[in-house]
Amino acid sequence: MSTWFAHLRRINGHNVATFRRAPLAEISGSLGDLGTLLPLMIALALQGSIHLGSTLVFSGLFNVLTGAIFGIPLPVQPMKAIASAAISGPERSIGVVIAAGQYVGAAVLVLSATGLLRLATSKVPVPVVKGIQLGAGLSLIIGSGSSLQPLHWTHPVLDNRLWALLAFLVLIATQRLARFPYALAFFALSVLFAILRTRALPSFRIWTPTYVAPHWLGVHDYPALWMAIGQLPLTTLNSIIAVNALAADLLPELPTPSVTSIGLSVAVMNLTGTWLGGMPLCHGAGGLAAQHRFGARSGASVIFLGVLKILLGLLFGETLIKILASYPTSILGVMVLAAGLELAKVGLTLNNGAPDLWEGAAGQRRLRSLSDDERLERWTIMLMTTAGILAFKNDAVGFVAGMLCYCAYELAKFLDKGRGRLNAGERAPLISS
Numbered sequence: 001m002s003t004w005f006a007h008l009r010r011i012n013g014h015n016v017a018t019f020r021r022a023p024l025a026e027i028s029g030s031l032g033d034l035g036t037l038l039p040l041m042i043a044l045a046l047q048g049s050i051h052l053g054s055t056l057v058f059s060g061l062f063n064v065l066t067g068a069i070f071g072i073p074l075p076v077q078p079m080k081a082i083a084s085a086a087i088s089g090p091e092r093s094i095g096v097v098i099a100a101g102q103y104v105g106a107a108v109l110v111l112s113a114t115g116l117l118r119l120a121t122s123k124v125p126v127p128v129v130k131g132i133q134l135g136a137g138l139s140l141i142i143g144s145g146s147s148l149q150p151l152h153w154t155h156p157v158l159d160n161r162l163w164a165l166l167a168f169l170v171l172i173a174t175q176r177l178a179r180f181p182y183a184l185a186f187f188a189l190s191v192l193f194a195i196l197r198t199r200a201l202p203s204f205r206i207w208t209p210t211y212v213a214p215h216w217l218g219v220h221d222y223p224a225l226w227m228a229i230g231q232l233p234l235t236t237l238n239s240i241i242a243v244n245a246l247a248a249d250l251l252p253e254l255p256t257p258s259v260t261s262i263g264l265s266v267a268v269m270n271l272t273g274t275w276l277g278g279m280p281l282c283h284g285a286g287g288l289a290a291q292h293r294f295g296a297r298s299g300a301s302v303i304f305l306g307v308l309k310i311l312l313g314l315l316f317g318e319t320l321i322k323i324l325a326s327y328p329t330s331i332l333g334v335m336v337l338a339a340g341l342e343l344a345k346v347g348l349t350l351n352n353g354a355p356d357l358w359e360g361a362a363g364q365r366r367l368r369s370l371s372d373d374e375r376l377e378r379w380t381i382m383l384m385t386t387a388g389i390l391a392f393k394n395d396a397v398g399f400v401a402g403m404l405c406y407c408a409y410e411l412a413k414f415l416d417k418g419r420g421r422l423n424a425g426e427r428a429p430l431i432s433s
Helices: 002-021 023-030 034-046 052-070 080-088 094-113 116-123 126-148 161-173 182-198 223-250 259-270 285-293 299-315 317-325 329-349 372-392 395-427
Strands: none
Touching: 002 023, 002 052, 002 299, 023 182, 023 285, 023 299, 034 052, 034 080, 034 126, 034 285, 034 317, 034 329, 052 259, 052 299, 052 317, 080 094, 080 223, 094 116, 094 223, 094 259, 116 223, 116 259, 126 223, 126 285, 126 329, 126 372, 126 395, 161 182, 161 329, 182 317, 182 329, 223 259, 223 285, 223 329, 223 395, 285 329, 299 317, 372 395
16 A cells, blocks of 8 residues: 555655646647547537536546546547447437446456456557557547548538638648647637637536436346447447557656556446436546647646536536537637647557567567668558448457457468478488488
């Protein structure tokens, strides 16, 4: 226990020091994941699939806890597969949505507590993990383009392609200025635009917790269970395994949270706040990349965001929906684009600096050199994983495609070795001289 408290002191000492050194960068970074959070949260709240006040309070609480415990800008995001199913499918009741989150939370809890999650992670090849990250990054970029495409060039006045172009040009111009608070500046501008478009301010309304009964089983079907089955591979691969790998890539100087601790975090989030109508939540590689891209370098960034969410949820709650729904798509789309680019960049280290390429004991580690065939093999596995994700819009399909590609290469190597031993045996003389 004393070791754990010492760890917390070190982590939060780093959080405080980082925030004091670069407060604007940390605040800006905390807002980097809004492009993922806002569209899904707003859509679910508008159709009554979640309680906005509970979602803000509990997601804010978990922002604070993850920032204080892990010490990295670990995002708290909506469960995308569940949200998409609720938005586009026939079952959108709040009882079904929260039950789906609870199913996933329970499954991840079992995987984490039994060590199966850690075992599975140790068996997944690095090229497959990189492929999942690259696929997630490119999916964000494609989603960004899809959100910007319907916009017109000049109208509406406060949300059009000209604003998107301006946001993009500023993004490019400041990409080498790590401390420029891009997300903070455009967040403030977006809030101003949203208020001007709605011509209203949120009203003061104290959050009142309300118990919501989960609908685990339907009358003739199991909609919550089917939603959870669609979400579980995405949570396991992108919210836990890929986040663990990305944290090590982006923040190598900080302790990387284990897959077990990240899994337990996801489980706790979905087995607590959902009882009061909170949105099913997870972590995500895209959100971590986004917050890092816009300046976050410690848990202080998400602690700040968490406190802001808690205050908004406690004081304004559901009255924020109208303003949030008017948040400019033009600026959100560009922020999602930046997050996708940051996440996709991790593919560059596949053959130069990836974790499985280091050899030797601590203090004497060196990179293993790869042959051209090995480089091509690793690239092929990564791209096969990415192709499956993009083609089928499903992380599980991409994972299976990448693993099959990896197994095919391993089988070919095994057969080549077998043929080599057989040929060597045939060439050996029957009677030695």
